[in-house]
Structures are given as structure tokens and as C-alpha cells.
Amino acid sequence: EAGVAQSPRYKIIEKRQSVAFWCNPISGHATLYWYQQILGQGPKLLIQFQNNGVVDDSQLPKDRFSAERLKGVDSTLKIQPAKLEDSAVYLCASSFSRGVAGAGETQYFGPGTRLLVL
Amino acid sequence: GQNIDQPTEMTATEGAIVQINCTYQTSGFNGLFWYQQHAGEAPTFLSYNVLDGLEEKGRFSSFLSRSKGYSYLLLKELQMKDSASYLCAVRTNDYKLSFGAGTTVTVRA
Numbered sequence: 001e002a003g004v005a006q007s008p009r010y011k012i013i014e015k016r017q018s019v020a021f022w023c024n025p026i027s028g029h030a031t032l033y034w035y036q037q038i039l040g041q042g043p044k045l046l047i048q049f050q051n052n053g054v055v056d057d058s059q060l061p062k063d064r065f066s067a068e069r070l071k072g073v074d075s076t077l078k079i080q081p082a083k084l085e086d087s088a089v090y091l092c093a094s095s096f097s098r099g100v101a102g103a104g105e106t107q108y109f110g111p112g113t114r115l116l117v118l
Numbered sequence: 119g120q121n122i123d124q125p126t127e128m129t130a131t132e133g134a135i136v137q138i139n140c141t142y143q144t145s146g147f148n149g150l151f152w153y154q155q156h157a158g159e160a161p162t163f164l165s166y167n168v169l170d171g172l173e174e175k176g177r178f179s180s181f182l183s184r185s186k187g188y189s190y191l192l193l194k195e196l197q198m199k200d201s202a203s204y205l206c207a208v209r210t211n212d213y214k215l216s217f218g219a220g221t222t223v224t225v226r227a
Binding site: 004031040107111 | 161166205209215217
């Protein structure tokens, strides 16, 4: 079974530029998550989708970050304009479906996109 | 928010045992996960506990005490490839995961 795919793997931009990340979840997984992981910290949830609807975006800095999952499969996360403090790894994860108890809700992570803002 | 604490670093010798503790404070507890993360790679799922007790999976075991807000991950017969960061994550009833900062384990020959 293919895992969560993300691209690009690395990105270097200057502050105030824009950047977009792409994620393709595991086939059949209804729930998709975007996390930000700053060096030396655990992942922090930015946004959670259930199919193509937003479940939780309370920690997404909406003045500069946006995300969409139009067809309920792939998702893109955009930063516009980027700031120095956005330098981090952006992880995408997916799980089978929300509301299913137990380990069936385990989140599986993609390899991440390493963003460096200069 | 959730308060999740785990040690920053631990060092052990190849073949030894290491125990990584995790304490948490949360409302609406709905499970505790352990993930392994090698440098520059994605977190990979190791274990899941929702009831009190010990879950064993090969060289790795995870323990949970809900009344104490405490879990540990036990790594036995350490191998060099076990050098990684180990993340404790608490799930709440809204199915959100909150992660600790991770414990970097270094295995020495």
C-alpha cells in the first residue's frame, strides 16, 4: 500500500515570497491533516479535513496560510507571504475516518516538506 | 490545550533497555500514541494505548496509567538503528492529536 505522498521535499524561499505544498493521502483515507514541526518540537496541527470539509483550522494563521482539499483527496497548503518564523517541516498525515474508535484512527505521516525562509 | 512532558534526551548502550516517560494533563482523553522519528524523516507509528496496562510489540512495549496521566515506552535490546526521536502524542475526544516535544535517544556501541 502506498503511503502519504508529499512534494516538494525541500524548498528555500525569501521572506515575503509565496510557497505551496502538495499532499496525496493514503487511498481511502477520509481525514487529512497538515502539521507544522519546528526544529526541536513536536508536530503542531494546522488544519484538519474530513473529506473536502474543514474540521478544525483553529491553529492556522489565516492571514497568511490557506489550505484546500477540493475533491476530498489531494490537498495543498499555501503560505503567502512567508515569514522567517515559517521555517519548519510541514507534515501531511491521513487517517481512515474520524469517529472510528481505536487504532483505526491512527495517523500516518508523509515524508514532509522542509521549508527554509531566508 | 494539552500539557505533555517527556525528557529531552536519553543515551544508552547497544543491547541495553531504555524507558522513555511521558506525563500528560488533558480533558477528554481518547488514547495515547508513540511515534518514532528518525532525523529528517516522517514520524512512524509505534504503539497505541487507550486502556491501562502494558502493550507489547516485539522489542517495544508501551504502558499507560490513565489515573496518573502517565505512559512510558520501553525499548529493549537496543540497536543502533533505534537512535531517533520518540514522540508521545495524546488524542482527545475530538480526535485531535497533541504531541510532546520528543525524546532524542542516542544508542552508543
